[in-house]
Amino acid sequence: MWVTSSTELALTPTVIALGKFDGVHRGHQRVIEPILKLQEENNEKVEQQEQYDSSRLEKKPAIGGFPQKNILPKQVTDLREQSIEQGDFSARYSLSLPNINQVENTIPPAIASSTEYIYSTVVTFNPHPQEFFTGKTHTLLTPVDEKSQQMRSLGVEQLVLLPFDKELCALTPEEFVEKILVQQLQCRKISVGQDFRFGSNRSGTAKDLQSIAARYDIPVIIVPLQVCSEELSIHSSYERISSSLIRQHLERGEVEQANQLLGRPYNLVGPVIKGQQLGRTIGFPTANLHVPKQKFLPRLGVYAVRVKNLGEASDVTAADYLGVMNIGCRPTVNGTYTSVEVHLLDWTGDLYCKKLIVQLEKFLRPEQKFPSLEALKTQIYQDCNAARAFFGG
Ligand SMILES: Cc1cc2nc3c(=O)[nH]c(=O)nc-3n(C[C@H](O)[C@H](O)[C@H](O)COP(=O)(O)O)c2cc1C
Numbered sequence: 001m002w003v004t005s006s007t008e009l010a011l012t013p014t015v016i017a018l019g020k021f022d023g024v025h026r027g028h029q030r031v032i033e034p035i036l037k038l039q040e041e042n043n044e045k046v047e048q049q050e051q052y053d054s055s056r057l058e059k060k061p062a063i064g065g066f067p068q069k070n071i072l073p074k075q076v077t078d079l080r081e082q083s084i085e086q087g088d089f090s091a092r093y094s095l096s097l098p099n100i101n102q103v104e105n106t107i108p109p110a111i112a113s114s115t116e117y118i119y120s121t122v123v124t125f126n127p128h129p130q131e132f133f134t135g136k137t138h139t140l141l142t143p144v145d146e147k148s149q150q151m152r153s154l155g156v157e158q159l160v161l162l163p164f165d166k167e168l169c170a171l172t173p174e175e176f177v178e179k180i181l182v183q184q185l186q187c188r189k190i191s192v193g194q195d196f197r198f199g200s201n202r203s204g205t206a207k208d209l210q211s212i213a214a215r216y217d218i219p220v221i222i223v224p225l226q227v228c229s230e231e232l233s234i235h236s237s238y239e240r241i242s243s244s245l246i247r248q249h250l251e252r253g254e255v256e257q258a259n260q261l262l263g264r265p266y267n268l269v270g271p272v273i274k275g276q277q278l279g280r281t282i283g284f285p286t287a288n289l290h291v292p293k294q295k296f297l298p299r300l301g302v303y304a305v306r307v308k309n310l311g312e313a314s315d316v317t318a319a320d321y322l323g324v325m326n327i328g329c330r331p332t333v334n335g336t337y338t339s340v341e342v343h344l345l346d347w348t349g350d351l352y353c354k355k356l357i358v359q360l361e362k363f364l365r366p367e368q369k370f371p372s373l374e375a376l377k378t379q380i381y382q383d384c385n386a387a388r389a390f391f392g393g
């Protein structure tokens, strides 16, 4: 997938899903679905056209020119293998991009395909508009690198992180459509959620987007808000799926509900750093996770978790480990800051500097201050048993 914070470096033309998409939850996934479908249809058309073009080429050499999808700005090709540095957008980076490589390799140069290649693109804002307006760090269900990871796994080809600054938020709805979507991103179709708002003072609605975009012959799909349906049986009422509902569940330790709304387990992701080296002395070494400061933390306490070790190769197929996690200040040892630490069940080894994905499955209990390390140790032993019982023995 291609990630850029500059519309100049964006691959065009595009079909766009537009929104904040914090959490990339089931509602967001429905907004993104139409652009993936369009991408599939477009890919098929381009393939058919290529076959047609190359059969003609056998008879008659094609006249020069590169198909649109082969045109990559030089800076982009140079940066292609760079990975996202958390919070650092100055480099105007891109991620490692299997799709792009594929795109480059599948089209022979100098064949002019008459069908244009359209990139499925999610356009979102960074920082989160709320952070821009309040000047305070706004915690997120999916900070930018997690969001990229989720978009990539959905099959999105490009993620454009529009810098949310004075200039952007001063644009009227009409200017936003004309400058950003039409001129810069060469948009061919747009998908938004029903509650989408845009332009200065959030004055534009999804319907406004539809009528403004119609002036440029750009169709806008307005995706109805998704509710927790009967398939999400944990929910008694029909509530709208939203990032704030997920946050509320996580604040209460209702992990199962949050996970159902997300369509996957809520994750904490980060490298393992050194702690006080006490864990090993009580027989429960814990890998201390360094999570981005923007990451929204759920209710403090102890959880049953699944853990993937991404190592350095970012191998998402890595095996699962089971574990227990504590998020808290560790009052028993007079901790002074909130830490996230995981003990892997029935495992021993070195995890320092490894990148872990910790998937929350079940809240077990709140954090407590114990009278002694011995009492804490006994409780952690019981936590491990509770996690084993939860995971089915
Ligand atoms: C499953 C689990 C439950 C924990 N529960 C508590 C708790 O209730 N109260 C507390 O003060 N610390 C708790 N801790 C944190 C321990 O105090 C911490 O792991 C220990 O001090 C070792 O810290 P270190 O990794 O910095 O060496 C828990 C840790 C784990 C893994």
Ligand SMILES: Nc1ncnc2c1ncn2[C@@H]1O[C@H](COP(=O)(O)OP(=O)(O)O)[C@@H](O)[C@H]1O
Residues within 6 Å of the ligand: 272, 273, 274, 275, 276, 277, 278, 279, 280, 281, 284, 285, 286, 287, 288, 342, 343, 344, 345, 346, 347, 348, 349, 350, 351, 352
């Ligand atoms: N089962 C395990 N779960 C978590 N970490 C383990 C485990 N076995 C060994 N380790 C290693 O021990 C380290 C944690 O030991 P600990 O004494 O708690 O030190 P620290 O305070 O630095 O976290 C982990 O970072 C990891 O490298």
